[in-house]
Amino acid sequence: MLEKYHQLIQEAIDHLSWQQEPVNLYEPIAYILSQGGKRIRPHLALISAEMFGAKAEEALMPAIAFEMLHNFTLIHDDIMDKADLRRGKPTVYKKWNTNIAILSGDALFAKAFEQMMKYQGGNKDQLLQLLTTTTIEICEGQQFDIDFETMKNVSIDNYLNMIRLKTAVMLAACLKAGALVAGVNEKYQDLIYQYGLQIGLAFQIQDDWLDVYADVSQFGKNVGGDIAENKKTYMSLRAFEKVEGADRQLLEKYFSLVNFDKQAKYQAVKAIYDKYQVGADALALVENTFFRQAMQLLSQIDIPQDKKQPLIEWTNKLIGRNY
Amino acid sequence: MLEKYHQLIQEAIDHLSWQQEPVNLYEPIAYILSQGGKRIRPHLALISAEMFGAKAEEALMPAIAFEMLHNFTLIHDDIMDKADLRRGKPTVYKKWNTNIAILSGDALFAKAFEQMMKYQGGNKDQLLQLLTTTTIEICEGQQFDIDFETMKNVSIDNYLNMIRLKTAVMLAACLKAGALVAGVNEKYQDLIYQYGLQIGLAFQIQDDWLDVYADVSQFGKNVGGDIAENKKTYMSLRAFEKVEGADRQLLEKYFSLVNFDKQAKYQAVKAIYDKYQVGADALALVENTFFRQAMQLLSQIDIPQDKKQPLIEWTNKLIGRNY
Numbered sequence: 001m002l003e004k005y006h007q008l009i010q011e012a013i014d015h016l017s018w019q020q021e022p023v024n025l026y027e028p029i030a031y032i033l034s035q036g037g038k039r040i041r042p043h044l045a046l047i048s049a050e051m052f053g054a055k056a057e058e059a060l061m062p063a064i065a066f067e068m069l070h071n072f073t074l075i076h077d078d079i080m081d082k083a084d085l086r087r088g089k090p091t092v093y094k095k096w097n098t099n100i101a102i103l104s105g106d107a108l109f110a111k112a113f114e115q116m117m118k119y120q121g122g123n124k125d126q127l128l129q130l131l132t133t134t135t136i137e138i139c140e141g142q143q144f145d146i147d148f149e150t151m152k153n154v155s156i157d158n159y160l161n162m163i164r165l166k167t168a169v170m171l172a173a174c175l176k177a178g179a180l181v182a183g184v185n186e187k188y189q190d191l192i193y194q195y196g197l198q199i200g201l202a203f204q205i206q207d208d209w210l211d212v213y214a215d216v217s218q219f220g221k222n223v224g225g226d227i228a229e230n231k232k233t234y235m236s237l238r239a240f241e242k243v244e245g246a247d248r249q250l251l252e253k254y255f256s257l258v259n260f261d262k263q264a265k266y267q268a269v270k271a272i273y274d275k276y277q278v279g280a281d282a283l284a285l286v287e288n289t290f291f292r293q294a295m296q297l298l299s300q301i302d303i304p305q306d307k308k309q310p311l312i313e314w315t316n317k318l319i320g321r322n323y
Numbered sequence: 324m325l326e327k328y329h330q331l332i333q334e335a336i337d338h339l340s341w342q343q344e345p346v347n348l349y350e351p352i353a354y355i356l357s358q359g360g361k362r363i364r365p366h367l368a369l370i371s372a373e374m375f376g377a378k379a380e381e382a383l384m385p386a387i388a389f390e391m392l393h394n395f396t397l398i399h400d401d402i403m404d405k406a407d408l409r410r411g412k413p414t415v416y417k418k419w420n421t422n423i424a425i426l427s428g429d430a431l432f433a434k435a436f437e438q439m440m441k442y443q444g445g446n447k448d449q450l451l452q453l454l455t456t457t458t459i460e461i462c463e464g465q466q467f468d469i470d471f472e473t474m475k476n477v478s479i480d481n482y483l484n485m486i487r488l489k490t491a492v493m494l495a496a497c498l499k500a501g502a503l504v505a506g507v508n509e510k511y512q513d514l515i516y517q518y519g520l521q522i523g524l525a526f527q528i529q530d531d532w533l534d535v536y537a538d539v540s541q542f543g544k545n546v547g548g549d550i551a552e553n554k555k556t557y558m559s560l561r562a563f564e565k566v567e568g569a570d571r572q573l574l575e576k577y578f579s580l581v582n583f584d585k586q587a588k589y590q591a592v593k594a595i596y597d598k599y600q601v602g603a604d605a606l607a608l609v610e611n612t613f614f615r616q617a618m619q620l621l622s623q624i625d626i627p628q629d630k631k632q633p634l635i636e637w638t639n640k641l642i643g644r645n646y
Contacts, residue, residue: 019463021463021467022463022466022467022470024466024469024470025462025463025466076425076426076429079421079422079425080422080425080426098402098421099402099403099469100466100469102399102402102403102425103399103403103462103465103466103469104462104466105429106399106428106429106432106458106462107458107459107462107463107466109429109432109433110432110455110458110459110462111459113436113451113455114452114455114456114459117448117451117452117455125440128436128440128451129437129440132433132436132437132440133437135429135430135433136430136433136434136437139348139426139427139429139430139433140342140344140345140348140430142426143345143347143348143423143426143427144344144345146347146422146423146426147345147347
């Protein structure tokens with residue numbers, strides 16, 4: 001099943017055709033879309049559509065529109081974050097330059113809308129509205145993220161709101177897109193959207209945990225990258241809530257340092273996280289709050305359990321649950 | 324009549340409400356939209372709608388959507404062009420920073436779509452499609468413009484294609500938006516679009532001419548700015564087509580210089596333009612080609628002449644025709 005979705009998505013992306021000129025506008029777009037990645041967002045749209053009784057093919061246009069939208073945000077985010085690599089390859093702004101990255105991102109954004117416009121099934125207006133609202137919320141999330149870098153007091157609530165906007169709403173929107181394609185009632189549209197928010201939050205908190213505890217050989221990214229950059233994540237924010245005394249002074253020292261031995265800093269901060277069970281808190285939040293709530297929401301959707309199975313499988317894969 | 328349009332537009336923009344947070348996302352949007360400018364694009368949409376028998380009010384949503392889209396392009400263009408001032412005030416990227424300008428531009432782009440989605444009259448799909456296509460073309464135009472900076476051989480045809488995309492299509496789209504709101508046939512939609520392209524081209528060539536020949540006291544921008552920056556405009560490209568011998572060597576010297584006395588360079592280049600009647604060529608192109616073609620296109624639209632009068636007046640104002 002998931003293999004079928006993967007093929008559908010890959011073929012649809014391969015068949016997107018880009019104008020030849022201007023080369024510097026369309027090459028970066030073809031470049032980022034060809035890099036693959038997990039295609040989480042279009043998968044969610046197709047899975048949701050079939051779960052609600054539509055054919056996956058019917059949801060393909062909206063699914064690809066969201067994948068395009070996602071890649072547009074990556075192009076612009078990489079400029080803002082000065083990220084040199086993505087999926088192991090130079091980012092657009094690095095391979096070309098900032099201006100080309102701004103402009104090809106803008107064009108890809110417009111192309112995402114164009115893609116959605118091509119959809120000819122039901123609830124088209126709602127799908128377009130969903131794409132628009134989601135984009136605005138992602139911009140808000142990214143701005144909060146940037147703002148947080150220079151803010152002293154960021155609460156965990158602030159942080160959860162930020163990752164809801166920056167990460168979770170797009171996953172939620174893709175699931176809702178599937179529901180809209182299938183034409184289910186508003187209650188189900190909303191339940192699956194709320195489900196998406198929960199797994200989106202779980203996914204990001206999991207990612208924060210992985211930055212500290214992942215097996216280097218399995219984790220794509222640099223383990224300890226967030227710690228090295230003093231990033232505000234669930235891990236660091238939770239630590240600052242809990243850690244006291246000498247440990248806190250140490251933590252504060254490390255999180256104010258710019259020049260340091262990366263490995264020593266990582267080990268020291270990790271030791272504090274271990275001692276105060278910050279990692280356990282993160283996993284508990286993922287498991288006992290977000291995952292549990294997601295399942296509770298899903299249980300309110302009255303369709304046969306076997307119909308829900310692909311979504312549950314994908315969810316488990318997404319948030320790294322191996323049981 | 325034009326005063327009424329101006330009020331409608333101003334009120335609609337004043338009534339746009341922006342979320343408070345994140346402040347760094349929405350303040351730049353409110354800032355650029357409050358600066359005014361001539362509001363050429365929404366005016367064209369309203370004028371066209373009434374010309375074709377609709378009420379101006381009916382076209383207000385699309386008109387404002389295009390104004391928002393235009394301002395999004397300004398925010399991003401000013402980053403790319405490193406422009407410090409716009410309408411006499413600091414640009415968004417200068418007043419805040421590049422990241423905030425990228426992101427608030429993105430959000431304004433999405434808000435333009437949201438605005439268009441609010442329109443509830445006829446031809447909504449076509450209006451959304453028009454907004455999308457126009458955005459993509461503007462991105463293409465801007466990319467060509469950037470590419471041209473470092474290209475040796477840019478022909479006048481290349482240049483006209485670039486300004487068609489970068490400037491003219493948005494004016495054409497606004498006029499077509501009015502026609503779509505009024506629900507006229509496709510032939511008229513296309514004629515008014517083509518009319519818009521012609522006046523858009525005329526407007527830009529006029530602007531190129533003004534950079535050399537404008538009365539400093541009347542022209543908002545720095546006279547001679549294009550010459551100072553070795554910009555490829557109709558003026559310089561036409562000069563390189565015509566100028567020969569010692570004059571050409573002088574021209575080539577000036578257009579390869581980076582450090583120079585600005586005023587001396589301006590005077591020298593202007594003297595060559597005078598001698599070879601480059602300015603006269605520009606005005607002839609505006610008047611005998613683009614303006615004439617525009618009028619010819621307009622004459623094919625079979626509505627009473629007095630209905631066309633506001634558009635003709637606005638066109639004359641736009642391309643500085645005082646007779």
